[in-house]
Amino acid sequence: MKLASLKEGGRDGTLVVVSRDLTHAVKATGIAPTLQAALDDWSSAAPRLNALSDALNAGSANGAFKLDVAALAAPLPRAYEFVDGSAYLPHVERVRKARGAEVPASFYTDPLMYQATSAGFLGPHDDVVVPSEDFGIDLEAEVVVVTDDVPMSATPAQASEHIQLVGLINDVSLRGLIPGELAKGFGFLQSKPRSALSPVLVTPDELGEVWQGDKLHLPMRTWLNGQWFGEAECGVDMQFSFAELVAHVAKTRPLTAGTLVGSGTIANQDTSKGASCLAEQRTVETLRDGKPSTPFLKFGDTLRIDVTDAAGASIFGAIEQRIVGKA
Template identity: 75%
Template sequence: MKLGSLKEGGRDGTLIVVSRDLTRAVRATGIAATLQVALEDWSNLAPRLNALSESLNSGDADGVFDLDFNVLAAPLPRAYEFVDGSAYLPHVERVRRARGADVPESFYTDPLMYQATSAAFYGPRDAVRVVSEDYGIDLEAEIVVITDDVPMAVTPAQAAAHIQLIGLVNDVSLRNLIPGELNKGFGFLQSKPRSALSPVFVTPDELGASWRDNKVHLPLLTHINGEWFGAPEAGVDMQFDFSQLVAHAAKTRPLSAGTIVGSGTIANEDTSKGASCFAEKRTVETLRDGKPSTPFMKFGDVVRIEMKNSDGSHIFGAIEQRIEQQPLP
């Protein structure tokens, strides 16, 4: 099934079930007011939501309305946790090689992960607001999984059973602020503003055979201002699968229902597949030419991130956002 949230009913939105073709929807408030509420009682409420989904897709549901992406909030407008990994080591290797640094051996056995901003997410058509272009505005096209309650110290095999939904994220980064923050030795803060989530999250069965080994085996497509930017294969070159990422996050603490776990920027060894962020593209240029030639994003630029099935149909809907200047208070 496919689930989304309308921009109504308060900060956490109103839960809707969306048709498989992303054209129709029905409010699910008779089952759960919000997606967060549904995730907190997933074992009991998911079967009821699935029955509503089947009714919607067969044309039998009441209260059906045409879906308008412009009125959608993020499926989880806010979450208790968003932890983002860096599971695609070709990206890590290239970035470090470009600055003359080796990749520590531990990177191949222990995932990189940080605590990201989760107090609010942009909806799929909301503008990305940044104060200054000098911050180095970048996108990061990624896949996320959403969990129910995950116990502390689960194994990857146990963690896999707690992955309930899958979606996309534009994990916005302000690249020119990152070096100064990392040099302090205390991680990201100002350089990682709000991110945007796909119009819907889907249960793994919606991906069919493309969801296997706890990975999504499809390309993730990005366009900038209508021009192709990249379509790396998400199931290729992923050093750590999602069960390993969830288990890593839960090593010393339980994860609350509604925790979002990100894959990190999708990247392949094969650079002909393009990039999922400007930092990756600029790194490839630096390794090839000695310096980057592609600038970061400017106000007015539009980013579009989407994933399609083998038949060309959309799975999650597209994140499509304009970069806009945030006026000072």
Template identity: 60%
Template sequence: MKLATINDGTRDGQLAVVSRDLKTAHLADGIAPTMQAALDDWSFIAPQLNELSQQLNGGRARRSFDFDPAACMAPLPRAYQWADGSAYVNHVELVRKARGAEMPESFWEDPLMYQGGSDDFIGPTGDIVLAHEEWGIDFEAEVAVVTGDVAMGSTADEAHQQIRLVMLVNDVSLRNLIPPELAKGFGFLQSKPASSFSPVAVTPDELGDAWKGGKVHLPLRSTWNGKLVGHPHAGVDMVFNFPQLIAHLCKTRNARAGSIVGSGTVSNKDASRGYSCIAEKRCLEMIADGVASTPFMLFGDTIKIEMLDGAGKSIFGAIEQKVVQAEAKRSR
């Protein structure tokens, strides 16, 4: 089934079931008020949501309405936890190679992961509001999963059983703030503003054969200012699958229902498939020419992130955003 959160003016929005073709939706107010409420009691709530989904897809839902991604908040407008991995080690290797640094062999065996801010996510069509272009504004196209309760010390197989939903992410990065921040030795903070998510989150079974081995086996498309710049395959070159990433997160602590775990920038060794973030393109330029020529995003730039099924139909709906200067937005 496909789920979304409709913006009703409240902090957490209203849970809705969305049709498979993303054309209609139905509020789940008689079942669960919010996405988090559904996740908190998933074994009881999910079958009821699934029944509503079947009615909606069969044309039998009595209070359906046209689905509008612009009316959506992030599927989880705020979450108890947002932990982003770096499962596509090719991306990490390129970044280090571009600056002449060796990559530790342990990176192929032990995932990289950081914990981002989860109290304020952006909806799928919300503006990326920032104060300065000089910060080095970059998009990062990723896949993420939402978990149920995962106990500390869970194995990857155990973690796999707790994957509830799959969705897309734009993990915005401010590249020129990252080096001085990491040099402090305490990780990302100001260089990682609010992330945005696809209009719809789907249960893994909705992906059919594309969900196997704890990975999504489909290309992820990034369109920057109307130009397709990347369509790397999310199931290729993913060194750590989602169950492994969740198990890594839970080595020393529990992850509670509603935790979001990201894949990191989707990246393939085959450079002909393009890129899911500008930094990777710049790294390839540095390696080839000694200088990065592709600029980061500017105010007014747009980014669209989407994943299509084998028939060319959108699965999650699209993240479609514009970069807007903070002062200009406040003055309207």
């Protein structure tokens, strides 16, 4: 099934079930008022939401309406926790090579992760508002999963059972602020503003054979200002599966239902497939030409992030955003 939230009913939106082809929806308020409420009682809510999804896709759901993506908030307008990884080590390897540094051996066995902001997520078509172009505005096209309650010290096999939803995220980064923050030794803060989620989140069973080994096996397609930018393969060169990432987070603490875990920027050893963030593209240029030539995003620039099935149909809906200055 596919789930989304309308921009109504308060900060956490109104839960709707969305048809497989993303054309219609039906409110699910008789089951749960919000997606967070559904996740809090997932074992009870999920079967009922699935039944509503079946009815919607069969054309028999009462109250179904035509879906307007512009009316959607992020599926989870705010969440208790968002932890982001860097599971695609080709990106890490190239970045470190560009500055003459080795990749520590531990990076191949111990995931790179950080605590991200979760107090609010942008809707799939919301503007990205940034105070200054000088901050080095970048997109990061990633896959994200959402869990129900995960017990402390869950193994990867156990963590896999707690991955309930899959989607896309634009993890906005301000590259000009990152070096100074990391130099303090305390991690990201100002350099990581609010991210944007895809229009819908999808249950793993809905993905079928393209969800294997707790990884999404499809290309991540990105466009900047209407021009193709990249289509890196999500299922290739991912050092750690989502089950391993979730287990890593839960090593010393339980995770609350509604926790989001991100993959990090999709990146492959094969750079001919383009990139999923500007920092990656600039690193490739630096290694090839001695300096980067692709600029960071400017006010007025647009971006599009999407994943499509074999027939070319969007699975999660596209993230389409414009970069704007703070009024």
